[in-house]
Each structure stands twice: as C-alpha cells, then as structure tokens.
Amino acid sequence: MKPDVKVKIGELELKNPLMTASGTCGYGDELGTYFDVSMLGAVVSKSLTLKPKIGNEPPRVAEVACGMLNSIGLANIGVSRFIDEKIPRLDELGALVVANIAAKRVEDYVSLAEILAANKSVRGLELNLSCPNVKEGGIEFGTDVKTLSSIVKLVRKVFPRTLIVKLTPNVTRIGDFAKAAETEGADGVTVANTYVGMAIDINSMMPKIHTVTGGLSGPAVKPLTMARVFQVSKSVSIPIVASGGIFTWQDVVEYMIAGAAAVEIGTALFTKPDVPSGLLNGIEAYAAGRKLEKLSDLTGSLRFERDNVPHMDRH
Amino acid sequence: MKPDVKVKIGELELKNPLMTASGTCGYGDELGTYFDVSMLGAVVSKSLTLKPKIGNEPPRVAEVACGMLNSIGLANIGVSRFIDEKIPRLDELGALVVANIAAKRVEDYVSLAEILAANKSVRGLELNLSCPNVKEGGIEFGTDVKTLSSIVKLVRKVFPRTLIVKLTPNVTRIGDFAKAAETEGADGVTVANTYVGMAIDINSMMPKIHTVTGGLSGPAVKPLTMARVFQVSKSVSIPIVASGGIFTWQDVVEYMIAGAAAVEIGTALFTKPDVPSGLLNGIEAYAAGRKLEKLSDLTGSLRFERDNVPHMDRH
C-alpha cells in the first residue's frame, strides 16, 4: 500500500513534503520544461521585493568543495510583475505557490505581505530575513531576535494564510529565533538559509564573488543544517521545513528523521532540474518498505538518548 | 631566490606557516613515521586536560560530503603523561611544540597553563574553548565573550610565552571574540574549530555519532572559515592561524591572502599524513613565482573593494 505523503503547514496542505527552495528555481515556471511542477508540494518563488531589483554585479556564483557560493543580491522582477506575469503561468501549470519576500525595511515586509495576501493563488508566504537591515547599519534582520519578532508579528496581522519564517543559520542559537517566530504566530520555520562563506582566486588575488562573501549552499552544508533542524525541533512545535544540501531521497528521509515536516530542494536543481520527481519515488519506496501509514510518522523519529547530547538544554 | 617563509606569533618564530591541528596528529610523534616533523612550523598537541580522559563512547567519527563529523570527547593522556612521555619524544624529533589545552572549569585552564609554563619545551599554548562550561549549564566557553575574556586574562598572567586562542565558529559575530582575545593579551587567534553538525543513519534511524551532534571539519568548512579569517582580520591586528579544510597548497595561499599568518592542517592528515611537506613545496614555488621576498607579504593581500562587502562595519 502506498503511504500517505501529505503534509500540513498551518492550514495549508501539501500533497507531499517536496518544495523548491527560493532563488533556485527562478519563479517556478522555468522548471516546467523538465517535469510537471504540479507534482511538487509547493513552488517557492525567488525572494520578491516591492520594486524590481537588478541585483549584484558579477561574479555572483562560484563553486567550492561540495557546494557553491552565491551573492545574487535579490535580483528579481518585483512583486507586481510576479503577480501579473508569473502567478497566472503557475496557476496554469497547477503549481501550489508560496511567495518568498525580502526587504530592507520592516514596513516593506508588511506592504509585500498585504499585496500578496490579496492574491488567493499565493497559498503561503515565506519570509527571507537574511537581508541587511538598513536602519540597523546593515545587520541582518534574521540575526536579531527582537527584529525578527517584530516583523513576524506585523506580517502575521496582514497575512491570514500560511506564514513560514526562513531562518538564517549564521547565529549562535538558532532555537531562540525559531521560538520567537512561533511565539509571534508563524505556522512554520524554514531551516535554514545559506551560510556566510568566501573563496579567493589565488591568481588574481581577488574574491571569487563580487561582494567578497557569499552564501554557501549544497551538500557541504547538510550536516550543519541537519544539526539545526534537530535543535529547532527541540525548541518549537510548529512544522519545520528543512533546506540545505538535499540531493538524494536519502537526504529527505534524514531531514525528516531529524525533525523536518517538509523540505526544500535548492542547489540540486542546477545539476538535475527534474530531481524532485526522483526524490518522491525514493521516499515513497522507503516509507512503504518501513510499512509506514503516513510519511509524516518519520518526522522527528530519531532514535537517540537525550543524555548523550552535550548541553541539550541549550537547544 | 627562495622566499623567506618564517612567521612570527608573539615572540615565537616558526620556520614556516605550517602547523598541525590539535587532535588530528595524535601528540605529534605518530606522524614521525611518515615525514620529518621538524620541518613543520609547529606541532600542536591533542587538547590536554588536567586528568587523563577516556573520551566519548563510539561511534566517534562519521564521513559526510567533503568532510567528517567527530566527537572524540577530549580523549587524552592528560597533561602529566604528555610532559613525561611525549615532550621528550618531540624534542628528540626536533619538533616545535605548541600545547593545546581544554577544561570544563576556568580554574583548570589556569592550572594547565601553569604546569605547561614550567616546561620550556612548550613554546606556545593554544586554548581550546569549544568545551562545555559546567558552571554555565554546559554552554561552550567560547560562545560567550565575557567568559572568553576572563579565561584569556587569567591564563595570560601565568603563561609568559606565545598564547593563541582558538575560536569556535559557532557564534554570530566571531570578530567580537577575536577582539576580546586580543584585548586580554593573546598573541594570536586560531580561526576556527569545528562546526556543529549532525548525520543520521536512515536504516537504524540513529545518529551516526554517539553524542548526536559532532564537529564538522574538512573541505566542506573551508569557505566558511575563509570568511571568518577575513572577518577576524578586519577586527584584530594579532596574527591569525587558519584552520579548516586545508588539503592543498592552494588552500594555504588562499587563507594567507584572506588574512592568515599561519595555518593548521587537520583532517587532511588522515588521508595523507605526509601532506605538510608537499604543501611547503607548493607555497614556496608560488611565492617564488610571484617574486615575493617574504611569504608573509601574502597575508591579507586580498584585492577587494571595501564598498562591495555588505555591512563591512560589522566585521
């Protein structure tokens, strides 16, 4: 018997736990060339801003061991064109749309949420808080618990459907941030965005990324994000969406055992844009082999002893 | 002409920037089987504790993409046996010895430093602060700036020779920690220890490491530590020792360009225990090709524009 693979985040029901990660699938429609995107649990848009953004100067991407660095600088067509041009296309393709938003000012997050709340095709909102906060001298929104709380609180007021907060991993105790998001009414948290990294071309002696540092993604970050998913799962009871280095169905299962309800596939799409369909087959077969009725029974099923974990209390 | 490859950290002069990383070379003597360890800038011991420690239950190591997780639990023979058995052997081999110490109580760091100060073969001390602080409920010493400051201050009083503070990368702003170490009189900082990571065996549904989470090392962490070396170099003026994923001579050059004065080789020794000698040839040839008089001219030679770096002020 086929196991039930549905997943719920807030009121939103996904047909399976596989989502695309923001910024790694264009606006979702490009993937249609390679597979039927309606098979996905959800398509998450590139981070949208109020006005279109041209993004950073090149070079924007560089390969490193088992990963890549990027510094795209939120290049995107802006929320209006997204609604006018992309949503109809995604509706046509039968994709369930989650809009990811980013801003440099708190007010802009709220405006974006209001605009997107008005469009019923936008079934969920994911807040990207890994952006420099202009008021606070460029410190990322997501690295200060108070700022995070205030944004989530304000956005929660204007966006009635599923609200997911995407956490930055570049903090000492990510559990505190997850807890704050939960307290302010988020329906879920995505763990995690990219890690601050850097690479240098030793011939030119210049950084390989124009902005010097960039965000690390890919298999290299999987163990790091795995630990954070586990830690967050001990801090909150809202669903966790895992994002970091998912390339195989085994990676999906591993994240679910660690505590994730759903996952986002990012960098893997660059090599194999049709990878989600293969992953679904893999996890269904695993769940069937384990005779699981519901795939979601995997979530948080790690067999471990609390006493073995150093300073478990801190998580 | 051969470039001058000497490096100074505090009063200590290393014949070249290549050191071994604590915990990845036993006590240094085992490496003698594979190459002449007197060629190294320094040999850094396994973290020593006041009493011998048997360490954690297995499994203690697991491979992940481009890296490994470990949770050895400070298994070591204790400071007395190190002095009695290992120092004479290292002296015989002509190795320059830096002792790395770890403890769960502030007082113990001081006692260890006193004991090692009395032995003239110990030319430098490296403080491993990635240990659970028993008094503070298991939070790592190295994740709290105040605790770090107080340990460095106390150790500085009793250890007159070169003192290096090894920083944990698992914090939001590593520059603050480096700055604190410098303020309290450290001669250098090592950037960085391992990153909290985790892996799960999806068949047994158990963690691949007994303590559930472990420390990630290897090429996977190189871009992360590279960014931290760069950030720390903008925060302090004492020498930086880079540690993270060094496998090739190009990695050494890259870290030096980012801001490191010296480097530590860790996980790479497990595959090729004689790797340091090859690295030295590589960096010498690179320096000669660039017509550098001193290899140390590479340190911090990154060609970048300050304005390109997002929130540079925060570093």
Next chain:
Amino acid sequence: MAGKSFLETAVTVNTRKVAEQTFISTFRSPRISALVEAGQFVMASFPGTIDPLLPRAFSVCDVEDDTLSLLYVAVGRGTRKISELMPGAELILNGPLGNGFPERESGRKIWVAVGGSGAAILPILSRSAKRVGSEVRFFYGARTMSQLVPFKEATNIAHATDDGSAGFHGNVVGLLKQELRRDTPEMLFGCGPTPMLVSMQKEFGTKIPTYLSVETPMACGMGLCQGCPIKKSDSVDYYLACKDGPVFRSTEIEFEVKP
C-alpha cells in the same frame, strides 16, 4: 527565445586529443542532437559524484546523427574528468540551452572569429553554413601553433598566433582588422576569451552587425539561479547570459572590465 531542452544521460562514444590540452569528445545524445543549433550550449554533469558539484557549460561543437561532440581545454576538475571518460561511460547533459547565432540565409557573407576553446563553434557553424548556403570565413587565433585544432571538414580558416608560429603573427582581432581592409562581411560572429570579445566589440561593434558568444560563470545554465548577469548597454539592468544569450548582438551588451 530558447526552445525545448532535455536532461539526457549521454553515453561517451570516444575522446580524441586534438591539440595541446585540447580534446573533442563525442557522446550519443539523441534528443539534444536533434535540436541543437550553432551557438547553443549544454550543461554537463557527472552521475554518482558530487566532485565536481555543478554542471559545466560547453558550446556544442558538432552534431552527427544522434551524437554530438564537445571541444574543450582540459584546465580544471570538470574538463579533466570529461577527458578521462571511457567509451560507454555516462555524462548527464542538459540542453540545448540558450540562443545560438542568428539565422543564416543563403548567400549571406559571415565572418567568424574564434579563440581558444571558442573554436568549439567552428565545426557546427561550418556545417550549418554549408546547409543554408551562406558564405563563411573563419579566423582562428591561439597563443601558439600547438594549441590550434586542425579542423579537417571546415574550409576557409585563417589562423593567427601570438608567437607567429602559424598564420598571422598577432591576435585574431589584428588579423580581422587586416582582412577588413580588403573586404567586409554582412555579419561578424565572435566566440572566445572575454578580452577578445571586448576588443571585437570596441573595434567592429558599431561598424558591422556583430554577434558575440559570452562566457560568464554559470551555476544552472537555464535561468534558475540568476548567477550569470551581463550588463545591458541601454539601461541599468542585466541580461542573463544563459537564457538571453550566450549570443548577444554586440551593441546590446556592456562588458564590465575589471581594473
């Protein structure tokens, strides 16, 4: 507008060393071969490993029946690894990607300048020119003779080498300038290292309809990552090299040259 693309497990037919560090490998890849046009590219990745992780971009060099070939200079981890593929070994290809060179009509006079691995486009352009009956001349530059790939099928190739060991003594732009004193093409195509394209844009861009195939780092090659910006000449905005290019009209783009 780019058309339909496929993700195809291609099978290595053979690999030949054709010049210093330079190889041509042929792969059985029926779906991509059937559609690819001159100037389009594929993203190649290795099954079963994450080293290297990202796919690599290669212009398609030639097509024959259900096979296509790639010409590459084995400089890094990806290209060295391709050069070592045994017949029968698999390589994952995503393509055809991007927009090729503009349609060629019968009788049109086209000059094509290529340099280094940019020579990859020579065979496929030569073949399509023959098919549509346009008149094509190639100008092919390299540092030295040993780096020049001897193309047997293609005719009408003038060589330039920096050291004068074969053909014109100087770079390919110098050779073009010399030839332009005698004759002028209707269109000029360029494919090669960025400095060569920059120089072509400067020298000929406003005088002759010039089309350049640009190279930028690419993570995906299909518009997913926004990693491959190339400055628009007429506004403060970027094209994506992979989707809007890699072939651009020279007047449409600006090269951001590093100091």
Next chain:
Amino acid sequence: MAGKSFLETAVTVNTRKVAEQTFISTFRSPRISALVEAGQFVMASFPGTIDPLLPRAFSVCDVEDDTLSLLYVAVGRGTRKISELMPGAELILNGPLGNGFPERESGRKIWVAVGGSGAAILPILSRSAKRVGSEVRFFYGARTMSQLVPFKEATNIAHATDDGSAGFHGNVVGLLKQELRRDTPEMLFGCGPTPMLVSMQKEFGTKIPTYLSVETPMACGMGLCQGCPIKKSDSVDYYLACKDGPVFRSTEIEFEVKP
C-alpha cells in the same frame, strides 16, 4: 606494537568479481607488500578527488611478490569506486597498519572463523600457515552460496550458509560449535561482522585462546584521530582499534552492543 608504515601510490593490476557484490583487486605496492602480516590492514584513498574524502580500511587479503590484493564487498561509495579502477589506475595505500594475528608456530593447531568481507584474511593466513607449518582449518560463513568466494589455493575450508544453500545450514558459530564437539584447536581466530565476533567471544572466549579482528569506523587508521575506541574489558578505558588492534585477544575487550 605496529612496525614501520608507508604511504604508497599503488597501481592497479586487476580486479576480479569473485562472488555476489564481492571483488578481489590486486595492486602493485612493493613497500607495503614486503612487510605486511596476516591481520594487518591498509587505508586506501583516491588521488585527485575529495569524494569520498576519508581513506577506507581493508585487511590485506594476500601478498605475492611486490603486489598485494584486497577483498571487499562493494557496498558504498569507496568500495564501488575501487571495483571500477582500471588496470594502471592509482590508489593511495597507507600501511601496513595495526597488529595482525599472533605468531604461528610450526605444528600449532589453529581454527579460523570468517564471515562476509572478513574472508579477506583467509588467503594470507593460509599462506603464512603453510610457511610456518601450522595446521589451520577455516570456517567460512555467508548468508547464501552466491556470496561465498571460492578460494582455490586455500584448503581445509568448511562452509556455513544461513539458508543452507552450501555447507552447514546455519551460521559459522553454529558450525564451530558442532566441530568443537569433535576436536579443539590451540587458538581460535575470528574476522567478520561484529555480531559474529560478539557471539564468538561469548561462546568460546573463555574456553579457547581466541583472537578477534574488530571493525569500527576509522578516520585515520594510524592513531591520529582517536576515532576508533574499543572498550577494555578490565578497566574503564578504551583501546584504539587501529593501533592497539585490529586483532585483540577476546578477553581483553568488551563489545558495546547497541540496544
């Protein structure tokens, strides 16, 4: 005490499939071959790649002139990759490492139980037994017949299969128990999966001098990382499987069995 070890770039001579998923590969590795003893191991790693990153441990299966062979079950990334090495391809070997089985004297009666990839030690033990003139009997277990490697040179092998498809119907410990009713060896060696070793320790450890070759995850294989602890039976402390073992007297160690 382990002796001198070398890091040697070994060259693949050939690879043969010898049973289901099981291979024997031979490598030219003169320095390690010259020194290795039965029960010692090598750490094998791949030049020029970081996938996989860590070296893998393999007991040396046999030695002939300047070559040595490894027997392995191709289960993961490392072993699969070794099975695909072409003749002439390089593999980095670090060895010989660890302590082998105790010295065998002429006339000594030794029984050896092996299971799964533990069968690797059979040829080298058989060869050294012949040399010193000791009398060795092998007991070789597997799940089913197709997983049994047919060793031609070695004689005196009794088989056990879980499904009864060859030899004794049951596991190798069951077979040993049956044979022990008729005869008793002076020493008993064991090499195979941990549950088999646990069972040997329990059944025979206190009755016969028993030596077990243990398997633990290993990052370095040479005492650098402290990653391979194995519990001492007589104190709250650990041996290192790589340096103090991998062969231990059964009474010296305790297996920490997971619930």
